[in-house]
Amino acid sequence: MSQNRSKANVFRAKLGESLYTLANEFLLTDPNMHVMQPSYNRLHDPHTRKYFHRKDLWNRLQKENFITEDNEVKCTLKEYRLHQMYLENLKRSSDRTMNEIQRDQLRKFLMCQEEGRIPSDVTLTEMREILLEEEVHGLRQQLQANSDWGGMIKRLPEREQEYCKEMNLLNWKAGERARLKRIEKEVRREWNRERYLKEAQDKREQKKIATLVRKCANQNKRLLENIKTSEDLATEERAKRKSSQQNSLTKGELPPTDITQMVAKPRKQRWGYRSGND
Numbered sequence: 001m002s003q004n005r006s007k008a009n010v011f012r013a014k015l016g017e018s019l020y021t022l023a024n025e026f027l028l029t030d031p032n033m034h035v036m037q038p039s040y041n042r043l044h045d046p047h048t049r050k051y052f053h054r055k056d057l058w059n060r061l062q063k064e065n066f067i068t069e070d071n072e073v074k075c076t077l078k079e080y081r082l083h084q085m086y087l088e089n090l091k092r093s094s095d096r097t098m099n100e101i102q103r104d105q106l107r108k109f110l111m112c113q114e115e116g117r118i119p120s121d122v123t124l125t126e127m128r129e130i131l132l133e134e135e136v137h138g139l140r141q142q143l144q145a146n147s148d149w150g151g152m153i154k155r156l157p158e159r160e161q162e163y164c165k166e167m168n169l170l171n172w173k174a175g176e177r178a179r180l181k182r183i184e185k186e187v188r189r190e191w192n193r194e195r196y197l198k199e200a201q202d203k204r205e206q207k208k209i210a211t212l213v214r215k216c217a218n219q220n221k222r223l224l225e226n227i228k229t230s231e232d233l234a235t236e237e238r239a240k241r242k243s244s245q246q247n248s249l250t251k252g253e254l255p256p257t258d259i260t261q262m263v264a265k266p267r268k269q270r271w272g273y274r275s276g277n278d
Contacts, residue, residue: 010080011072015061016049019083021090037082043073099183102131106187124188128180132173 013019019041042048043066052058061067066074075083109127112118 009068009072009074010077011068011074012080012083013044013073015043015052015058015067015071015073016046017044018046019044021087041073043067099179102180103183103187105131106184107191110187110191124184128177128184131180132176 043052043061052061058067062069068074106124106127109118109124113120113122
């Protein structure tokens, strides 16, 4: 149970509390686990909490300078820095996930507004304030559930408690408002860019369709002209034949007959038996 502890009182968590925090997604910032090595520490095992909270063991841990009076487990400066780096990576991952969620909500708002399901007089600023109020509500619940925060606040007078809570919330809201404003600018810039690209694509498609329509119209026009020309030629040919026939009749010439009608048809041979007297 011996460990190299720093002279300065630094600690990562209380006795029986885990050093790792459950995340909703994989942490890809440290795939080789250099920041937070998967080492086992029995003092931070939740399953040994009751065991180490026995009076004799707790007194022994405090006597050997493993824990403080507030049940904080002491650690070295190196372990403390690694744990802080782990928490920073966890916070960045959580912020990135939250940014994506809020970005999707703002995009849905713009889409619904474009489709007419949301009035046009409602702005993104109002939507941003709604998101901020939702986060404030969640933060209040988190602060109320946090025993350390509650214990620290309860030590102060009642007026100072309310003042401390409101000041912390105001500071947090100022930072979150700036973050949401930055996300709003990015979303609006992406939305305008997508609209511009979509309009350009629609114009190109309309231009292609207009070109195809003109080509089809020209082809139909040429086809109709060819049909009309062939009909005119056929009409002229029939007129020439008719005029030539009329001229031959006026001169007393017989009209040309079909040679097949002038050929005599062969007689059909009758088959039969003759009698002996014939």
